[in-house]
Amino acid sequence: MSTTSSTIVNLPDQRTATLPKRNYLNAEDGLLSWLLTGDHKRIAMLYLISITFFFFIGGIFAGLIRLELLTPQPDLVASDTYNKLFSMHGIIMVFLFLVPSVPATIGNFVIPIMIGAKDLAFPKINLLSWYLYVVGGIMTLAALVLGGVDTGWTFTTPLSTHYLNTHVVTTGLAIFVAGFSSIFTGLNFIVTIHRMRAPGMTWFRMPLFVWSHYAASILMVLGTPVLAITLVLVVLERTIHIGVFDPSLGGDPLLFQHLFWFYSHPAVYIMILPGMGVISEIISTFSRKRVFGYTAVAFSSVAIAVFGFFVWEHHMFIMGVSNYSALVFSLLTMLVAVPSAIKVFNWAFTLQKGSITFETPMLYAFAFIGLFTIGGLTGVFLGSLGMDIHLTETYFIVAHFHYVMVGGMLMAFLGGVHFWWPKMTGRMYPESISKLSAVTSFIGFNLTFMPQFILGYLGMPRRYHAYPAEYQVLNVLSTAGATVLGIGFLMPLIYLTWSLKYGAIAGNNPWQATGLEWQIQSPPLTENFIETPIVDYEAYDYEWLAHKTEQEVTTVG
Amino acid sequence: MHISPVLWQFLVKWLTNSALFPREASTIAPYADALYFFLLLITIAGLALVGALVFGFSIRYRKERNPVATQVEGSTLLEATWTIIPLALFLVCFVWGALLYFRIYNPPTNAMNIYVVGKQWMWKAEHPGGQHEINNLHVPTGRPIQLTMISQDVFHSFSIPDFRVKREVIPGRYSTVWFEATTPGTYHIFCTQYCGTKHSGMIGEVTVLTPEDYKKWTEGSTSGMSLAQNGERLFASMGCNACHTGDAASRGPSLAGVYGSKLRLASGSEVLVNEAYLRDAILNPAQHITAGYAPIMPTYQGQISEEGLIDLVEYLKSLKTNYRVQQTLTTSESNQAAPMTPGVVKP
Amino acid sequence: MDNTIVATHDIHAEEHHHVSLPQHRHHFETAEQQREAGTFGMWLFLLTEIMFFGGLFFAYLLYRNWYNPAFVAASNQLSIPLGTANTAILITSGFFMALGVWAAEVRKQGLLVLFLLLTTLFGFVFLGVKYVEYAEKFEKHHVPGASFDISEFVNPPINQKTGKPIEEPLSPDMARKTQVFFSLYFAMTGMHALHMIIGIFLLGWLTWRAQRGDFSSGYVAPIENFGLYWHFVDIVWIFLFPLLYLINRHPGS
């Protein structure tokens, strides 16, 4: 390995290299061995396949929405079809893609390995949570096939309970079921992280990826049940008119908003925190440096999780809540922005004095940092009470949360998939085309959503099927961007599938990374470790790694 | 390079008709924009800083230039810096935003009140003089306008982007917003809360007129009956005057001058009588019994439309003496036409 | 595979004063770690249950403050004898469950089966009483929905002795809010009963396994963790009882 090369990728000699004879992929054969597996790695792969499926379903809806918005007139689809499109887009993307994306796939795969465990604490519950996810997904699809749902993903009462004739009950129950999948994943992670760490793996030796998942899991366990009961009440309200959310029977529709956002605001952190964990791993690996201010980053994850429970009312500032209460929530919202700022600066300073290379995961990480900064800071606009009045419920808020969710979370997810792809499959993805796809999606993304900020300040309301003609130019730009973005997202699907067979053999540790998962074979054994590792080094200790590599060379030599 | 003139014209027209920044057409707009530009500045500065750090370090410390990384543990000083500075900035945003919020949601006392009823999928505006408009709102410049809004069905949201005001319109409860238009012209009204199939059709226009034009418009489009007059008629036809006669011995409390007063309730609490209270007291009388009176008033829920309630509320607001109440009562009694109180339940 | 693990752990047994069991899962280092992980996992699940019922409790709190007279009148429709009896029944059921955990710990198979059966029996009695209460609500049209009837709250029946209504009559608009009470009553007790029913199914399965001897050799985690669940269901009822049945039982105030 020459010191002047611009890459750290260190692959075994391709002429002699083979995949390990025994690994988790070929441990057992047959479809049943996958469907009844307890192995966290296989379940992660099942999740990866299913969330990719739903991602592209949701993506098709997004494409149709942008296509309709190309012109100011409602010309491609009818109004109620359009409403179904954005509702299904939101529901699928939020509940069936973003919430499980990183935790259930990458987290499921690497967390036990990172802390030196053989599996998650409850493998059967892990499998159960995948089945719940699938059942929830099938119910959503059923609602879709039977005619869809047009409540928007927020299920606002009394619209959802009394005024719509679509499949609200089916979808509500689908989310209820999928919610339990998320609860069980979170529960499994918390127990695993507490009880299954290998000897020597103290809390402050854990990779930051584990910390961020720990924080997200707390939110999953404590927040999701509130959504579950709220949806049950919506279903009851809709079927037998119990009146809890119905103003004509004495109920308060704002109570629904409170309960819904009590989950759905923390849910935003459920989605973004695991992404932040991915970024910490990637930035450290490709700058060959310990994450700057490890403890600050770790605690900021926990701080985000804790503060995340105190800010939900900022979704309701103009909805007729008490103005005094709005003040309190606005102040707390400003506080929750701080830990995110801490993280961004710590990532930036991790680069300082590093030895940086620019492989695909690193490009995604850079995209994340830039887009998340925009997404985060535009969140301050919306947390600031007076500004929120003008900006909320417009395209500004749409752009804001897409910057966080797509620009942040999806970039982190793709970065993570590329980063751990060699570990999951034992093969490398093709480097140059994947760099191209990262750049394409970055450009496409900004072209799609930057105009929406302007549209939002102009006042274009979200969820509008038709809009005044003077907004057309910006909408055309946005649709053009969405096309580019779509290509950027399709490319990984194709070349990653291709690489399953034709990718270069990756070897144990192509990135020269320090995590425990990189010290074992790729793809790993079903049992992960031949013998339980004893951890005697800090996270991101590249000197330890260099020392270890040297020793191995000496022994072999 | 040659572009066909037709295409060229189309492009020019299309691009010049596009908007990039909303008009500032109310007294609030400049305040909102000031905060917006401040926040924009923070965003751009923050992004520039992060960008400079990331790109700067990437160039300076790329592997070719810096083959071996130097391990750094962290720095409490730096951590404190980027905790405290963002926190301070965010707190400034909070205070500024809160001030703006209270400016937008605290109507001046001299504001002219216009009622807005939202329903799937239209806006109905009712002026005190009895002018009714649908998906349209005529207002004069230079005068604070307060909108008292209610929804008949689901959540709607009344938004005028060029005024930078917006407020959710809630079923079963009045919400208010105010503005003072500065420039005559027409501006968009949007419903911004998703409200069902034709959500995007629930749009309208504010027509801002000069005070003189506005006067002409009010005179030209009146229906002949003001809201209060409608309310008076309703007050009699619903039989309200049977109990609220204004006599000391009557079964219901006197309503003259009740608006704006502090009322002691049977539950012991004291409330300020405003529009919301009056509306609620008609629909849910049991929770609003005036001290010293028996809980005998029936509920009128489901018997009066939101428009009717607005008329009644306006009437009660205008009711300064009981003279006319008693006059109406005598007339109707002599006509033997006192309507039955609906749904009376014998105590 | 199983055999080797048992064999290796037999060496461990003396070291940790624990007997290795066939139920030991391969990915846990020790049986103790597995047991503690199980308990911790169960508790985390109960946290989600707290938040699940929490949403309902908050709705109750809100509407009880808004519509207090309606809540008082509607609550007085519930039968205190039945409610109290049910509280005692459920506590008894929980008591036998606790004894069941003890019986499993000291490896008394017969006692364990007996206690589990008693737990189930009292669970059924509780549900039976609940059924009687629900049936009465159906007869009186106090079930929220189209057939909900408020006449009893507007015109309460007259007490023969005093000649006065047995309850303070409510005005119709307030009486209508009793529907909110009954909605929450059915939602909360229904959700509670659903948990009981799920619990009874699990109890049946556990009893079957217990009489097979699964829990007689020191492996008590399923019994212990189910016990946690069952006691949690008890606790929910301990709160539901005063909140739903005992809002205001001192007439004339």
Add this chain to the structure above:
Amino acid sequence: MSSHPHDPANVTNPEHAEHRIVQPGTYIAVYIALLIFTGITVGAAFIDLHIFNPIIALAIACLKGVIVILFFMHVIFQSKLIKMTVGAGFFTFLILVAMTLTDYMSRSWGLW
């Protein structure tokens, strides 16, 4: 696997507690206490104590809940981790109640 005895830190760490078998005597005492409290709760409901009625009812319910959690559910003998977990659950519920109440309680303060 067997060559590594499990981490000794596990034995002293706050996530671990010695397993303890609770004797039936404790359960009987707790059971009787619960029945007595149920009686008190019903009795107290029939006395007019104004605002203290719900307070007493809830206080007794909390007390009963705590007894069940501590003894029937063995939390008193469990590790700090479990104790904190239980606390965290009720704390989050309190956040839900308290923070939502900030809205409901102050809504009528102003004119909006």
